[in-house]
Amino acid sequence: MIPLYSAQQIRDADNFAINSLGMPSIILMENAARSIYENVILNLSEKIEFKNVGILCGKGNNGGDGFATARHFLNNGYRVIIVSLGTEEELKGDALVNFRILSNIISFYPESKIIFYESVKDLSDLYTCDLIIDAMLGTGSRGELSEPYKSIVDKVNEIDCYKIAVDLPTGLDLEYAWGETIFNADLTITLAELKNGLFYSKGYKHSGEIVKGSIGIGKKYFEQLSVSEYLIEPEDAYFGIPQRELDDYKYSAGKVFVIAGSANLPGASFFTANSALKAGAGACFLAFPNSIKVLAQEKLEGAIVLPYNDNSKGYLSIDNCDEIREKIIWSDVTAIGPGLGREKETQEAVLKILSENKNTTFIIDADAIYALGNNNFKEISLKGKVLTPHHKEFASMLGVDLTKLNKEQMSIGKNFAIETGCYLVLKGAPTIIFTPEGDALINTTGNPGMAKFGSGDVLVGIIAGFLAQANNLEDALISAVYLHSLSADILLEEKTELGITPNDIMENFPNAIKFIRNSFIQSY
Numbered sequence: 386m387i388p389l390y391s392a393q394q395i396r397d398a399d400n401f402a403i404n405s406l407g408m409p410s411i412i413l414m415e416n417a418a419r420s421i422y423e424n425v426i427l428n429l430s431e432k433i434e435f436k437n438v439g440i441l442c443g444k445g446n447n448g449g450d451g452f453a454t455a456r457h458f459l460n461n462g463y464r465v466i467i468v469s470l471g472t473e474e475e476l477k478g479d480a481l482v483n484f485r486i487l488s489n490i491i492s493f494y495p496e497s498k499i500i501f502y503e504s505v506k507d508l509s510d511l512y513t514c515d516l517i518i519d520a521m522l523g524t525g526s527r528g529e530l531s532e533p534y535k536s537i538v539d540k541v542n543e544i545d546c547y548k549i550a551v552d553l554p555t556g557l558d559l560e561y562a563w564g565e566t567i568f569n570a571d572l573t574i575t576l577a578e579l580k581n582g583l584f585y586s587k588g589y590k591h592s593g594e595i596v597k598g599s600i601g602i603g604k605k606y607f608e609q610l611s612v613s614e615y616l617i618e619p620e621d622a623y624f625g626i627p628q629r630e631l632d633d634y635k636y637s638a639g640k641v642f643v644i645a646g647s648a649n650l651p652g653a654s655f656f657t658a659n660s661a662l663k664a665g666a667g668a669c670f671l672a673f674p675n676s677i678k679v680l681a682q683e684k685l686e687g688a689i690v691l692p693y694n695d696n697s698k699g700y701l702s703i704d705n706c707d708e709i710r711e712k713i714i715w716s717d718v719t720a721i722g723p724g725l726g727r728e729k730e731t732q733e734a735v736l737k738i739l740s741e742n743k744n745t746t747f748i749i750d751a752d753a754i755y756a757l758g759n760n761n762f763k764e765i766s767l768k769g770k771v772l773t774p775h776h777k778e779f780a781s782m783l784g785v786d787l788t789k790l791n792k793e794q795m796s797i798g799k800n801f802a803i804e805t806g807c808y809l810v811l812k813g814a815p816t817i818i819f820t821p822e823g824d825a826l827i828n829t830t831g832n833p834g835m836a837k838f839g840s841g842d843v844l845v846g847i848i849a850g851f852l853a854q855a856n857n858l859e860d861a862l863i864s865a866v867y868l869h870s871l872s873a874d875i876l877l878e879e880k881t882e883l884g885i886t887p888n889d890i891m892e893n894f895p896n897a898i899k900f901i902r903n904s905f906i907q908s909y
Contacts, residue, residue: 386615386826389581392524392559394610398577402602411479414446416601417576418453418483421551422461424574424596425518433547435515437464441537442484443521443555444471449480450551450576451520452487459490465497466510470521470533472501502533505540516547519568521555524580530556535566542569552576552598553583554591562586563792574598578607581614584827586791589815613799614825617818617867623905625864626898627665627854638667639853642716643688643846644709644738645723646673647731648699651680653724653751653842658688660846660891661720664865666853670716672709674699702730706737713738717853718746722753723842732756739765746852748773750845758782768806768821771852771862773845775812799823808862810848812841816866826863831870832882839887844869847894872897 402408429435438458442451448471458465467487469476476484491497500507511517519541521534530538538556541548549572553559556567559582573592575583577600583592629638641661646654651673658671668689673681675692676699682690691712693705713719721738725731735756739747743766749757750773757765758781774782780790783797790797794811802809802819809819814833818826848865855861872893876885 386621387579387618388607388612389584389614389616389827390578390607390610390612391581394607394612395524395577395580398602398606399600401606402600406602408601411482413600414449414453414479414483416599417450418457420576420598420600421450421454421518421574422457424598425516425549425572428572428594428596429516429547433515435463435547437466437514437516439466439468439511439514439517439546441517441519441521441541441555442467442469442471443523444475444480445523445525446478446480447520447523447551448476449478449483451518452480452483454518454520454551456483456487456490459487459494459497465491465494466514467491467497467499468502468507468511469499470502470537502537505536508537508540511541511544514544514546516549517541517544518549518551519555519570520551521568523552524559526555527558527560529564530566538566538568547571548593549574550592553580553588557582557588557591559583559588561792562588562795567591569593572596576600577602579616581795584616585815585817586794613823614795614827616827616829617863618829619867619901619904621860622864622867622871623901625851625855625857625860625862626868626901627851627861629665633667635667639665639850640715640717641666641669641849641853642672642709642712642719643669643723643849644672644701644719644721645725645842646671646681647701647724647726648674648677649726650724651677652684652839655681655684656839656842656887656891657720657723657846657849659684659686660843660894661850661853662687663891663894664847664850666850669850670712672701672705672712674701698730700726700728700731701734702728703734703737706734706741709738710741713742713745716745718748718849720748720750720845720849722750723845725752727752727755736761736765746858747771748845748849748852750774750841751778754778754782758784760784762805766806769858771808771810771848771858773810773812773841773848775841779809779811795825799825808859810844810862810866812844816870818862818866820859828866828870830867830874832873832877832885834876834880834882834885835870835873835890837885837887840873840890843887843891843894846891868894868897868901871900875900
């Protein structure tokens with residue numbers, strides 16, 4: 386796991402360097418500037434050709450980083466256009482020092498210039514640049530952008546060139562990973578350590594590739610800090626892959642029971658049941674309406690249909706609970722919800738099943754999540770269960786506004802998992818796993834091709850298959866989430882994101898396992 390740090394922890398690191406290590410703040414700024422320059426050269430030298438660099442500099446220390454970075458580009462032969470949002474009289478401290486040095490040096494480079502911003506017309510020279518560096522606002526910025534920043538970001542986002550953010554894209558509130566107007570970075574060079582708000586929600590969308598820059602204090606200081614947010618690494622996925630024994634047989638290799646599907650939504654259940662077997666489960670039963678069982682028999686690839694008497698209704702009702710109870714007890718893991726439908730009788734059945742089987746490892750998805758709404762989740766023990774909603778389903782279940790959830794997903798997700806004792810897999814871009822201990826584990830694989838009906842049903846089946854074989858639920862859950870998305874990433878070698886289907890992800894899943902195994906087998 387790669388730890389992620391809050392903006393406050395990074396600011397505290399600056400204070401530690403200055404007050405405890407005795408490093409002058411101007412040295413920290415110079416270290417940052419050199420690191421920014423070196424990272425730009427390292428990351429762009431093989432991607433684009435550039436000789437013209439635009440730098441947007443704010444009035445604070447982030448702007449000071451920009452002024453100092455401009456000096457390094459000038460000294461190495463680049464044409465640099467600096468747009469300063471502050472006049473010399475408005476700048477202070479280290480930012481002022483670096484501005485004055487830059488003002489003196491730039492006189493030797495007549496093709497480069499400093500422009501003091503007054504209106505968006507002053508951004509016209511940036512259209513001549515091959516790349517633009519955003520050094521306007523740093524980790525102290527909060528809330529929505531005011532003017533002139535909003536107008537500047539809107540205008541610069543229209544310019545067709547490579548864009549780089551220093552520390553974070555201007556307009557991104559790191560505390561919530563949110564903002565309405567945000568600089569669209571292709572690359573973010575985040576200083577000191579990786580910051581949590583860059584990796585989910587609007588940070589994930591606007592930060593582009595993220596690399597770590599340095600202020601010169603090393604790793605030891607950060608290693609002693611307490612964190613609760615992490616990035617999932619390939620190594621984590623490797624160690625969560627179930628291991629087969631030589632004497633395993635179908636019932637010892639993981640037993641999965643899937644309660645899913647209805648006459649109106651039959652397909653989801655097939656994705657879930659088939660994916661459980663693709664993930665290695667030895668046996669899988671699908672509870673399915675008897676009146677349409679022929680559909681399941683045609684679509685299942687090894688899973689067995691357990692038909693229940695639906696009286697030709699085409700959906701699960703509370704009268705069917707006794708019919709399927711034995712298989713719930715039999716299973717190592719029961720997945721419930723995909724395509725079940727939202728009839729009142731079905732919702733009552735879901736609540737009865739969950740309340741009567743407290744010790745069963747359930748994966749609760751889709752229409753079973755819906756059944757937990759209206760505060761029903763407070764009446765049922767979710768301890769040790771896995772919930773897999775997408776954002777809209779989770780917001781509806783909690784009865785909160787979707788925008789509020791999106792903005793506060795980190796705190797809401799953590800609190801829910803802690804209070805209920807469940808594992809919450811909040812599906813999205815990216816998917817985040819919230820643990821009962823209060824950790825948030827951010828998935829690092831996946832692409833827009835997964836945004837299709839059925840992808841989540843495949844994930845539920847993969848999670849069920851892995852958990853049925855697992856000695857450690859959390860390790861298996863992490864691996865299942867990572868590999869599900871990795872399967873989609875591998876498909877990009879042959880397809881575009883537009884052509885990836887849930888069935889493709891399911892069929893390619895064994896290759897994702899093989900890819901990770903082959904990547905690490907030589908090392909362990």
